[in-house]
Every structure is written in structure tokens, then in C-alpha cells.
Amino acid sequence: MSQNAPLLEMRNVTKDFFGNVVLKDVSFSIERGEILGLVGENGAGKTTLMKILFGMTVIQDTGGYGGEILLEGKPVSYKSPLEALDDGIGMVHQEFSLLPGFTATENILLNRESTNYNFMTELFGDRMRTLDRAEMKTRAEKAIEKVGVKLDENTPVSEMPVGHKQFTEIARELEKENVKLLVLDEPTAVLTESEAEILLKSMRKLSEEGIAIIFISHRLQEIIEITDKTLVLRDGRIIQETPTDQTDIEEIAQAMVGREIHAEGDRAEVRTFNAPHLIVNNLWVDMPGETVRNISLEINKGEIFGIGGLAGQGKLGIPNGIMGLYPAGGEVRIDGKTIPLNNPREALDASMAFVSEDRRDVGLLLDEPIDWNISFTGMQMQKRFLKPVLGGLFRLRDDKAIEDIANHYIEALEIKCMSPRQKAKELSGGNQQKVCLAKAFVVEPDILFVSEPTRGIDVGAKKIVLDTLKEYNREKGTTIIIISSELEELRSISDRIAIVDEGRISGILPASEPSKAFGLLMLGKVDSKGDSK
Amino acid sequence: MKKPDRKSVIFFLESNAVPILFLIIISIGVPYSGFSVDYLVQEIIIRLSRNSFLVLSLLVPIMAGMGLNFGMVLGAMAGQIGLIFVTNWNIVGLQGIGLAMILSIPLSILLGWMSGKILNMAKGREMVTGFILAFFMNGVYQLVVLYGMGSIIPIGNPSMVLSRGYGIRNTVNLINIRQTLDSLIPLKIGNIQIPVATFMVIALVCLFIVWFRKTKLGQDMRAIGQDMHVAESAGINVERTRIIAIIISTVLAGFGMILYLQNIGTLNTYNSHEQVGMFSIAALLVGGASVNKGKISHAFLGVTLFHLMFVISPMAGKNLIGQAQLGEYFRVFVSYGVISIALVLYAYRKLKEKERAGTALAEAQEEK
Numbered sequence: 001m002s003q004n005a006p007l008l009e010m011r012n013v014t015k016d017f018f019g020n021v022v023l024k025d026v027s028f029s030i031e032r033g034e035i036l037g038l039v040g041e042n043g044a045g046k047t048t049l050m051k052i053l054f055g056m057t058v059i060q061d062t063g064g065y066g067g068e069i070l071l072e073g074k075p076v077s078y079k080s081p082l083e084a085l086d087d088g089i090g091m092v093h094q095e096f097s098l099l100p101g102f103t104a105t106e107n108i109l110l111n112r113e114s115t116n117y118n119f120m121t122e123l124f125g126d127r128m129r130t131l132d133r134a135e136m137k138t139r140a141e142k143a144i145e146k147v148g149v150k151l152d153e154n155t156p157v158s159e160m161p162v163g164h165k166q167f168t169e170i171a172r173e174l175e176k177e178n179v180k181l182l183v184l185d186e187p188t189a190v191l192t193e194s195e196a197e198i199l200l201k202s203m204r205k206l207s208e209e210g211i212a213i214i215f216i217s218h219r220l221q222e223i224i225e226i227t228d229k230t231l232v233l234r235d236g237r238i239i240q241e242t243p244t245d246q247t248d249i250e251e252i253a254q255a256m257v258g259r260e261i262h263a264e265g266d267r268a269e270v271r272t273f274n275a276p277h278l279i280v281n282n283l284w285v286d287m288p289g290e291t292v293r294n295i296s297l298e299i300n301k302g303e304i305f306g307i308g309g310l311a312g313q314g315k316l317g318i319p320n321g322i323m324g325l326y327p328a329g330g331e332v333r334i335d336g337k338t339i340p341l342n343n344p345r346e347a348l349d350a351s352m353a354f355v356s357e358d359r360r361d362v363g364l365l366l367d368e369p370i371d372w373n374i375s376f377t378g379m380q381m382q383k384r385f386l387k388p389v390l391g392g393l394f395r396l397r398d399d400k401a402i403e404d405i406a407n408h409y410i411e412a413l414e415i416k417c418m419s420p421r422q423k424a425k426e427l428s429g430g431n432q433q434k435v436c437l438a439k440a441f442v443v444e445p446d447i448l449f450v451s452e453p454t455r456g457i458d459v460g461a462k463k464i465v466l467d468t469l470k471e472y473n474r475e476k477g478t479t480i481i482i483i484s485s486e487l488e489e490l491r492s493i494s495d496r497i498a499i500v501d502e503g504r505i506s507g508i509l510p511a512s513e514p515s516k517a518f519g520l521l522m523l524g525k526v527d528s529k530g531d532s533k
Numbered sequence: 534m535k536k537p538d539r540k541s542v543i544f545f546l547e548s549n550a551v552p553i554l555f556l557i558i559i560s561i562g563v564p565y566s567g568f569s570v571d572y573l574v575q576e577i578i579i580r581l582s583r584n585s586f587l588v589l590s591l592l593v594p595i596m597a598g599m600g601l602n603f604g605m606v607l608g609a610m611a612g613q614i615g616l617i618f619v620t621n622w623n624i625v626g627l628q629g630i631g632l633a634m635i636l637s638i639p640l641s642i643l644l645g646w647m648s649g650k651i652l653n654m655a656k657g658r659e660m661v662t663g664f665i666l667a668f669f670m671n672g673v674y675q676l677v678v679l680y681g682m683g684s685i686i687p688i689g690n691p692s693m694v695l696s697r698g699y700g701i702r703n704t705v706n707l708i709n710i711r712q713t714l715d716s717l718i719p720l721k722i723g724n725i726q727i728p729v730a731t732f733m734v735i736a737l738v739c740l741f742i743v744w745f746r747k748t749k750l751g752q753d754m755r756a757i758g759q760d761m762h763v764a765e766s767a768g769i770n771v772e773r774t775r776i777i778a779i780i781i782s783t784v785l786a787g788f789g790m791i792l793y794l795q796n797i798g799t800l801n802t803y804n805s806h807e808q809v810g811m812f813s814i815a816a817l818l819v820g821g822a823s824v825n826k827g828k829i830s831h832a833f834l835g836v837t838l839f840h841l842m843f844v845i846s847p848m849a850g851k852n853l854i855g856q857a858q859l860g861e862y863f864r865v866f867v868s869y870g871v872i873s874i875a876l877v878l879y880a881y882r883k884l885k886e887k888e889r890a891g892t893a894l895a896e897a898q899e900e901k
Binding site: 081082085097098099100101102106110111113115120126127128129130131 | 744747748749750752753755756759760762763764766767768769
């Protein structure tokens with residue numbers, strides 16, 4: 001083993017999921033005590049790269065990977081994260097893997113507790129050893145001190161502020177004796193500014209002690225501030241690898257987004273509106289993974305309003321909260337009338353409709369035919385497609401009307417199917433999405449929320465879906481709020497676009513602004529410091 | 534002391550709804566039953582000595598996040614088989630009890646291991662699986678006791694065997710060991726008999742549980758109980774630990790059943806074990822435990838409240854509406870009812886907790 005070998009080196013790492021290439025020829029190295037910033041959009045391959053490093057089972061299950069990984073000059077290939085841990089590679093996850101009912105100490109020392117001997121171990125083995133609480137406390141205190149924060153080691157995790165949870169998790173990795181490399185996946189995303197400051201400080205301290213850090217973050221300001229080297233991934237390739245002091249936020253953002261290209265052609269014409277229709281004040285939504293913290297919006301009648309932002313920042317929480325699907329608070333008004341939250345029925349009665357991002361679970365009755373799916377909400381909510389029998393004593397389903405409306409939309413949206421009676425689950429993703437849209441169109445809402453309408457469908461279907469939305473908006477004057485991760489898609493259809501970052505609106509711009517402006521908004525907190533020009 | 538605000542009072546009431554409800558029912562029922570205080574105290578002491586051990590056997594799987602172990606019936610069967618052999622071999626007194634316990638251990642371990650294996654395949658649905666498993670094993674038990682004993686397994690004592698020549702009779706008289714433990718150390722305070730030795734055994738199992746919580750294995754179980762995935766990624770062998778939890782519970786249930794039957798003095802070969810599971814679980818829940826939380830104090834409070842209710846309800850029923858059957862009706866109705874309530878409350882509380890998290894988020898918002 002040579003002392004000159006870098007701590008970790010990846011050579012030509014390649015990975016595909018069933019032919020879909022997600023990583024191609026990724027090579028980089030990291031030295032002892034170095035901080036490497038890893039940036040890239042969602043889906044750029046950062047997570048997959050880390051999964052390969054840790055030997056997550058999902059990698060082997062999907063056919064392994066190409067290339068090699070060297071730790072201190074020795075080739076390694078881990079079969080499970082536990083093996084990586086044994087070699088001194090620690091990971092702090094985006095979601096906390098802490099036990100809420102355990103104290104900080106118990107979490108830091110989970111499965112590595114200090115124990116004492118007693119006679120029962122002779123009979124039943126080592127697991128009958130009793131815990132040595134005093135020793136555990138000292139060890140935990142030492143680990144917390146290493147992180148450089150003040151934490152009460154006796155507080156249960158469930159009662160901690162988010163920042164402390166993050167520190168507890170880092171302390172857990174540091175408590176392992178031989179830790180050499182620490183991977184921090186978006187550690188600052190959940191922290192307040194002052195907490196993030198403390199974290200960055202402790203990262204610097206760790207690097208001085210010789211621990212190398214791979215720091216994954218969307219906050220480019222932090223990347224610039226702390227890392228020694230920046231690595232930009234895009235579409236599974238390394239686009240840029242530079243010492244951090246030779247680059248700046250602009251350059252990194254450019255490399256990340258990378259496409260100042262197409263889509264300029266079919267920009268929506270510039271329209272002006274002046275009648276506020278939907279007003280949202282201080283909305284919060286508790287949707288797991290998509291928490292909305294504080295959002296205020298004013299959306300005009302007849303407008304197509306786009307909401308974008310990176311995954312997990314809360315954009316999906318907005319429609320789900322307004323429509324009453326997740327616990328929410330704040331104020332929502334339509335034409336001055338307050339709409340009660342946490343009650344889907346009230347939201348629907350206020351003539352709002354929602355095409356969910358979760359079309360298989362929320363959007364469709366998969367085992368029912370297309371025509372029933374299209375007419376279902378209209379039947380339930382507006383008593384349409386029903387005919388009175390025996391002088392109005394009963395009302396029965398009006399199959400003729402249902403078939404007519406289904407045929408109308410099958411034609412209008414080009415739904416590819418054998419007949420209106422075909423089951424929804426037999427359709428392709430794009431066609432299922434069209435059925436979802438038809439279902440929403442049938443109720444003729446004043447306000448239509450469309451969430452990730454093009455996720456997982458092919459290019460041709462995408463265009464039809466977007467065109468349909470646009471046409472519907474022009475014809476009926478429906479206010480449409482479209483939520484999507486794809487910025488270009490939003491820019492091609494919306495009048496204005498709001499970008500959500502960390503559960504708050506980081507800015508609202510007309511769709512005609514260049515995409516770089518939106519890119520900077522997505523990365524947050526740039527306008528004040530980094531964007532100096 | 535902090536002055537309790539309204540919120541925390543409501544929270545206290547909410548989290549102790551079941552015991553409070555029982556306390557109210559009993560405090561209304563006791564005067565109507567017309568029983569003397571002496572009588573009631575004596576009854577409570579008997580019931581505590583008889584049932585506590587069984588109820589305590591439920592605590593370990595709760596700690597490991599496996600819910601209420603409906604499969605404890607399997608342990609009860611093992612205990613009964615031990616007693617059948619001991620009675621057959623005519624072993625008297627404490628030796629009989631001790632031998633029955635020793636005989637039940639390998640059986641309990643085998644049954645517990647099997648039950649644990651099956652519950653590992655049904656993670657998240659342990660309770661209903663355990664419940665059905667108990668029904669299934671009841672069939673196997675009947676096959677062994679009703680057809681195997683006296684034919685394949687030699688039973689020398691003719692008074693135990695059905696007149697057709699094989700199979701154990703409906704009731705087995707446990708005269709050999711009847712209350713030998715209870716009366717080992719006689720103590721009488723006023724008119725009240727106290728089975729000191731039995732309580733010592735119960736104290737021993739309590740000490741075991743307290744100590745067990747402090748071991749590495751206990752800590753691992755608590756970790757698994759909170760989040761299996763986190764525990765697994767920390768390198769804890771989740772499946773094995775869960776099996777151990779069930780084995781411990783099953784073995785303790787076997788011992789508990791033997792203590793229970795030595796107090797009663799007769800074995801209902803085909804029924805005793807069936808009711809034991811239901812009543813033990815109901816008692817624990819009445820004491821304030823829930824699917825994911827169980828303490829030793831819950832077991833004792835539960836046995837006291839639950840059985841006090843049974844003691845007073847026939848007389849109270851008779852004096853109130855002239856119907857003594859009310860007692861038996863209550864027995865079944867209440868035990869199923871309380872289990873349903875506990876399960877509903879568990880789901881409701883989970884929902885509430887989510888809501889509370891949401892409100893906390895909102896409050897944090899307003900502070901800014």
C-alpha cells in the first residue's frame with residue numbers, strides 16, 4: 001500500500017439500469033482531509049454514485065456496475081453498507097436514520113454500546129451483557145465534542161430541533177473509531193442559516209483532523225465557501241472538475257443546468273391579467289418529503305401559473321395541501337371567499353380540481369374502464385351522468401351519456417385504446433395521464449391543479465398533454481396551476497413561474513426570463529451574494 | 534412542580550382513557566355489589582397471584598415492536614402439556630410444579646421459534662397473524678392430546694384417560710400440585726391470606742424484565758421496536774432478535790400458565806389455554822398499555838381493575854337489574870371490547886401525533 005495513493009479513487013465508474021445509462025465513465029479522487037463538493041440536478045447521478053460506493057443491495061440487484069473503486073490504493077467492492085462502514089466510510093443520510101424514542105447517546109452508540117459482563121453471558125452469550133450507561137455517556141460526549149456543537153446527550157431525538165438531529169447523526173458517524181471518509185448528503189437542506197454555519201465550521205475542523213468529506217449540496221454558496229474541489233455531474237457524466245477557488249457560482253450553475261438550448265421556439269405569448277382569483281396566504285403543509293413552510297401566492301383568473309423547484313423542496317405540497325390531502329394551515333381564498341383546509345370535499349365544492357402526481361394511487365381507479373374513470377368525479381360531485389327513474393325516486397347511471405363523454409375525450413386527447421370499456425390499468429403511462437386530465441376536465445373546474453403531468457411519459461405524449469392543457473385554458477378560461485420539475489416544460493406553457501425552495505417561494509418570474517435566472521432561484525440564496533454581476 | 538396547563542391535562546386523559554373508564558365503572562359498581570372490603574381485597578390478591586405472571590409475559594414482544602403477543606396461547610399449551618405429564622407420573626408438590634416448568638421449556642422454545650419465524654414473514658401484521666396461529670396450533674394441540682396421548686404417548690394414569698382408551702379427559706384434577714406454591718409460605722393479615730411464595734416468583738420475573746431492559750439484547754429490541762430499518766442498517770440482526778423476543782414471551786407464558794393452574798387446581802384440557810390469551814391481553818390493555826407501550830405497572834393495574842370488574846359485576850348486575858348473568862356477559866363483552874378500543878385508540882393516536890407534528894410546524898412558522 002503506497003502512502004501516495006489517494007484516500008479514495010473511482011475509475012471509469014459506469015452504471016446502467018436496464019439499458020438506461022445513469023453514470024458514464026465517472027473518475028475522480030479524494031485525498032485525506034479534502035472536502036469535495038458534489039453538485040448536480042436531481043437525477044444527475046449523485047445518489048447512484050454514492051449507492052455504488054456503499055455497496056447498496058439495489059446496485060447488485062440491478063446488475064452491478066462497471067469500473068473500479070480504490071481505497072488507499074486497494075481495489076474494493078462492498079456487498080453491503082456495513083462493509084463500507086467497517087472500512088471507515090460513513091454516510092449521513094438526507095432522511096434521518098435515527099430512532100425517535102432514543103436519546104442522543106443511545107442513537108450515537110446504536111449497536112456499538114459499551115457493556116459490562118455478568119454471569120448470564122456464560123449461559124446465553126454476549127447479548128446478555130448489560131449496558132454501561134456511564135461509559136456510553138462519556139463516549140457520546142466525546143463524539144459530540146468532535147462535531148463541535150452543544151447538544152444535550154440525554155434528550156430524546158423526537159424532542160430535538162431538526163439541526164440537532166443532523167448533528168446527532170454526524171456524531172454517530174464520527175464515533176466510529178476508524179472513520180476516514182464521510183459522505184454528507186444535503187446535510188444543510190433542513191438547517192437554519194446559523195445551524196448550517198455551525199455545521200460548516202465543524203466540517204472544516206474534521207478536515208483538519210484528516211477526515212475527507214464528500215459534501216453533496218444544492219446550496220452553491222456553501223460549496224464555494226467550504227470545499228477544496230468541485231465536481232459537477234450532469235446526466236451521469238462529470239461536466240466539471242475544478243479546484244473550488246478557480247470557479248464561481250455562475251459557472252457551476254451553468255455547468256449543472258447546462259441547457260441554454262431549445263424550447264425558445266414555442267414560448268407562450270405574453271398575456272397580462274389583472275383579476276386576482278386564487279389567493280394563498282402563509283400556507284404550510286405537512287406532506288412528508290415535500291414540506292411547505294410558508295407560501296403566499298396571488299394567481300390571476302385565466303392564468304397558467306407554473307410552480308417549479310427541485311425535488312423535495314415543497315412544490316408538490318402546495319396543491320396537495322390546498323386540496324386537503326395533507327394536513328395544512330394558512331389561508332386560501334377564491335374570489336374573496338375563504339376555503340376551509342384539510343377537507344377535500346370543500347376544495348372540490350369550491351370548483352377546484354386536482355390531477356395528482358400519483359396517478360396510479362390517487363388519480364385512477366385502475367380496475368375500472370376508461371369511461372367510468374372519466375365520469376366518476378362528475379358523477380360523485382355534480383350528480384351528472386345519472387338519469388331519474390320512477391319519477392325521480394332513484395337515479396341510475398346513464399351509460400349512454402357516459403359513453404358519449406368518454407368518446408369525446410378519447411378523440412380530443414388522442415387516448416390510444418381499444419374501446420372506452422378498456423380498463424385503466426391496461427393503458428400506457430401517457431394515456432393514463434390523459435384519462436386523468438379528462439376526468440378533471442369533465443367537472444369543468446374554475447381552478448385546475450396539475451401536478452407533474454408529464455412525469456414518466458414519452459415525448460410525444462408530453463406534447464399532447466401540454467397542448468391540451470393550453471387549449472383548455474384558452475377555450476374555457478380555466479385558471480391552471482401546473483407543478484413540474486421540468487423547467488423547460490413550465491416555461492413553454494406558463495405565463496408566470498414561481499420557484500419553490502425549502503418550502504418557501506424564492507421568486508416569481510415571467511416565463512420569458514432566461515432559464516439561468518430560474519436556475520439561480522432554484523439553488524437559493526444566490527441573488528444576494530453570489531450573483532454579483 | 535409546573536402547573537399543568539389544559540393541553541397536558543387533555544393529553545393525560547387521552548393517553549389513559551381506558552384505565553380511567555374502568556376506574557369509573559368500578560367505583561360505581563362496588564357499592565351496588567354489596568361486597569365487603571375484606572372480600573374484595575382477598576379476591577384482588579388471589580387474582581393478582583393467579584394472573585400477573587401471564588400478563589407480564591406479554592411485555593417483551595411489545596418492547597420489540599411486535600405488538601400484543603396473541604401467540605402466548607402457544608406457551609400456555611406447552612405449560613398444560615407439562616402439567617399433564619406431571620400429573621400422569623404422579624409427582625407431587627413443588628417438585629411437580631418445577632418439573633412441569635422444565636418440561637414446558639423445550640416445547641415453548643420450539644413453538645416460540647416457529648411462531649417467531651412466521652411472524653417475521655408477516656411484519657407489521659404480527660397481531661392478526663399470532664391470533665390465527667393460536668387457532669391453528671389449538672388444532673394441533675387437540676390432535677396430540679385427544680388422539681396421541683394414551684395411544685402413541687403412554688399415559689399410565691387411567692383416571693386421566695377417556696373411557697375409549699386414549700385421549701385425555703375434559704378435566705384433569707391437579708390435586709397433586711394444587712396451591713402448593715401459594716401456601717408454601719403462609720401469611721395471614723387479618724382475614725386476608727397472602728400467597729407469599731407466588732408473589733416472590735412474580736417479583737422475580739419483574740426483576741428479570743427490569744434487568745433485561747438494561748441488557749444489550751433488550752436495547753436491541755427497543756431499537757427494533759422503534760424502527761426496524763434503522764436497526765438493521767446499524768447492523769442489528771432484526772429477524773433473530775424478534776424470534777428471541779417471541780421465544781422469551783412463550784416460555785414465560787408457559788410458566789405463567791402453570792402458576793395459574795396450580796392456583797385453580799383443575800385443568801380444563803381443551804379450554805383453559807384458549808381464554809387465557811384473550812383475558813391476559815385485555816387485562817394488560819385495561820392497565821393502560823397499548824400496542825407499542827407496556828410497563829410492569831400496567832400489568833398489575835390491569836389485572837386489578839379487570840378482575841375486580843369480574844368480581845363485582847355478577848352481584849352488581851343482580852342488585853341493579855336482577856340478572857346475575859350480567860357478569861358472564863361482561864366478561865366476554867368487555868375483553869373483546871377493550872381489545873378493540875385499544876386497537877382503535879392506537880390508530881387514532883398515530884393520526885393525532887401526525888397532526889401534532891403539523892401544528893408544531895405551524896407554530897414554528899408563527900414564531901418567525
